[in-house]
Amino acid sequence: MGTKYQHRNEIEEQYKWNLLDLYKEESEWEQDFQKVDQLGQSIVKFKGKLAQTSQALLECLALDEQASLILEKVYVYAALNKDEDTRNSKYQGLTDRASSLSVKSSGATSFIVPEILTIPNETLERFYQEEPKLQFYKKYLDRILRKKEHILSAEQEEILAQTGEMASAPRTIFGMIDNADMQYGTIVVDGKEIKLTKGSYFELLENPDQKVRQEAFKTFYKSYIGQKNTIGATLNASIKKDVFFARIRKYPSALEASLFGDNISVDVYNNLIATARANLAPMYEYIQLRKEMLGVDELHMYDLFTPLVGEAKMNIPYEEAYATMKKGLAPLGEEYRALLEEAHQNRWIDVYETEGKRSGAYAWGAYGTHPYVLLNHQDNLNSMFTLAHEVGHMLHSALSDANQPYLYAQYTIFVAEVASTVNEALLMQHLLKNTTDKKVKMYLITYFLDQFRTTFFRQTQFAEFEKVTHEMVERGDSLTVDSLSEVYLDLNKAYYGDGIIHDEEIAYEWSRIPHFYNAFYVYKYATGFAAAIALSKAILEEGQPAVERYLEFLKSGGSDYSLELLKKAGVDMTTPKPIEDALKVFAEYVQELKKLHQEE
Template identity: 45%
Template sequence: MKKLISVVITFAILTYPTLGWAKEQQEHIVSYENRREIPNQYKWKLETMYRNQKEWEEDVHKVVRESEKFKRKYKGKLTKSPSHMKKALDDLLVLSRMEEKAYIYAQLAFDVNQSNPALQSMTDKSENMSTALYENTSWFKPEVISIPKRQMKKYLKDVELSKYKKVLKNMMHSKSHTLSKEMEGLLAKVSPMLGTGSNFYEMLEKDLRFPAILDENQQKVPLTRANYPAFMENKNREVRRVAFQTYYGTLANFQDSFAETLGTEVKADNIYAKVRHYPSALEASLQANHIPVKVYDNLIKSVHKGLPQLHRYMKLKKKMLAVEKLHMYDIHVPVMAEGSSYIPYERAQEMVLAGLKPLGKQYTKQIKQAFQNGWVDVYATEDKRSGAYQWGAYDAHPYVLLNYQGTKNDVYTLAHELGHAMNSFYSNKKQPYITSGYTTFTAEVASTLNETLLWNHEYKQAKSREEKISLLNQRLEDFRTTLFRQTQFAEFEEQIHELEQRGESLNAETLKKLYLDINKKYYGPAVESDQEIAMEWARIPHFYNSFYVYQYATSFAASAALSQQIMKEGTHAVTRIQDKLLSAGGSRSPILMLKETGIDMSKSQPIDEAMEVFGETLDELEKLLD
């Protein structure tokens, strides 16, 4: 399956309402059996992309037809003249733009109604369209980089090609990793096979069923991949234990299938890197965005230095929960009861707007319009894709998928995904199509900045000791689940790629042992090493988008620094962030863009400073508990 680079799925923070609430509270919970029941104001409006399926099909056929014409018209003729090269690039952009819109439309339609066979057929057509475009244009880059240096210098100086200067330079930069026309064509043909692991994982995850378990009232309740996080927050420890053991026990029943799918994905990553002459899959992944490998290495090293702080937090959590042994199924439970069990979606909108007020009137005004104009698909149904993401095409407004269940986490998910949406909105507004696409490295900065600002607002408004304790614990959990946990995932991901590259088998037992060892290292002696957690790798979809998760951690550190800038400088910092980051798209390298906002991610300093904030937050919590 085509890698959905612009998709951000926040699987870790999707939750369902806490089970066992009082009946009077349950009456206020909004839920729907199927999509037909959901009022239109809670569903995204895809008709702003295409008025009907006929329009969509016309574009799909047009992409395939025109890409074939493109190949006949330009292949072998790019050296004819600068004007001919410009026409080729112009036509290629038109095709790419049309393909992007058609592909995303089909995927968005399917993601909210995955049991619909007609929508599945649409996604299949869109996949075939994308493959056809890839096959018919795969020769283009090899032909560009085969142009002699002297002639390319002339092209780069030509006025007609001025807007494509960056594109051509990037192509030349990757010359050593670009294959011959014939090999690129062959790679294009087999590219759908490289997504086999990811495709099979999605189907396996969708079809997997878990046994029902007993809640605290001894009533049988369903356990699903979507509501599992809510069970981990349940106040009843026995319910948590049973849910934990049942969930991972079920995954373990299919451990060989999960190991095969992940192993296939890793093997494909390594094959791709080897074919393109990269020393590793990690370097191949980072090179596309000009991210030095030392950024990845610095993250893991800096987080390792901060692990004693995490161990200290786990020791404090053990004390706060008053348990003799702290198990992995205990670490997610809130240490203080929330002030409100269910947060209506309209209230969540108000909370987000209040929290993001420091970003200015224009920013919040646009978010209000997003709420009113069908950007967000709000409520969960059985056949809707789990998690949350933001996605969109250049020729349409951004779209946000939620599975809103009224928890505090869901409010923060809304803020997070709107950060991505506004990043897309500003980039598309300020940048031409060719430089509008921002990298995943900076994408998570925009989203986690929104979460940080929302938390800052809530903490300022907190009046009671209990509120402050709850919010401080929430902030520490943000650090644990983003800076520490995502780095833990990144370390695991790097190691499994290295194992496969050395020719070692990524069987279930190998994966379980490696994951359990890393988990022990991160959580420390205060947490029991539950054997079930060794299967956690089987529920992490991000492992099928290679070397993605580390960016959650680096972005979290960067956004923490940017929020400090906003608090100290106000409007000046906001203007700088919006101009240099949110509106910059892919016009410059992500490392340079962040440097221009005052954050140097090529050094360990931002991570080290984030660790200091974590320690200070922990100090503050300990003082309130004394």
């Protein structure tokens, strides 16, 4: 466990983030709040005028950028203060006000993109000649103009906008079924009746008794199977909605419509699936090894989360965790090390759990000041990896903000997990290299292998399920509970192989995955993870040239499309190589764990 505190005032200042770096006085926050409102009123005056003169377009874009930058700071300050203690009514109020301001600001600027899309290309080219300062916004405008062929007439767009609530209905309905209505029943463990919840279910899957795991699994899935027809109809409606919008907007497929915003080629998506499929042998070997290490006659789907090694006694206080992380990230060089030191010394991180503090962990901030990290640190291995993960996000933002103008600093979701996972991979390598305790080493390797299995293989399986089911609807095939279950079970057999029993309940796993209502999203977890593992491998093997490419990637923010940024870092996600490189690392760890197990 970690150092326990009840109230924030018990914690030393050095372990609390310093939000005065955002605003020294709350009167300054209030002034900025009013300024955003005034800028919104100035922006509205340009409505209907953007296509008329280069000066009007330039002034409107500059005001919009300024308003957005200030609004971000206003919102972040209020929300970070609220997260220190979510019961604090003062900061609840400031956050509510900031949210309302954001909605109001969006309304004031909503005309900008539609008007830009009406400007003929030749007019824009003339504007660039007339007003050289507009060149700065060219990349931003080009990204908007990419959507031109998929934008409908003003009347049609208005009708589509009004379908928003209907379009979100499948997701809303599934959320109500899954979070509000679903009852999972109870099971008896060691003579005690335990109520099944999502949280207790995953804890029970870690129980050392296979019979307990089996009962939890079967009881849990019974609830979803009881609702299979309703959930099947809900998912069917969600997929049909995706196909409808893709067709209306003249995309060749729902998949291409989804990838368009990030300018990602369908080849990247297909390549991920094809490369994972071609390299499943190490996964099958890991499944076999898991069976041996658990000492079970049959390995079932409910045995995948059971720890293979008893948790090694690793008490890691925060200061030790930070020092160890710095050593692990030393290959990233002096510039990165200096930022790690600055974050530690200047209180960018809020460390300990207290009553009322928001749970979990995140990295967040506002352009023009440094980013912040919220933790709820416990003195264990998991918290040290969480620290490395969130610091990865934080320093990605810090380097991007320091090297890019506001308009091009924000990186996309597609690359967001790369920096955090590179940090975890480098820390893992450092710990393995400096660990002599065989049990600790085995524990670390199983931690990594399970992370790889769930983040790469599982998310790729989900991505393939989404692709297959959308293509079925696009062909005119019917999606029924039986066809959804058949597709899912076939994929499960392909990804896990013959070394595991594919329990009949697993065919219905599709019925409990919320991500399927935000289609073609989960592949980003797998590609980001694979890219990060490939990059960390290059950093350790190549040294300085790979480090320089990687730091350049971190500094690039959103200045180019995600695929191009990764290419500059040395990772081309349109080819199988980075995924193959990552899978080689997985295979090497499987062999190392196998060797350590045989030595026992």
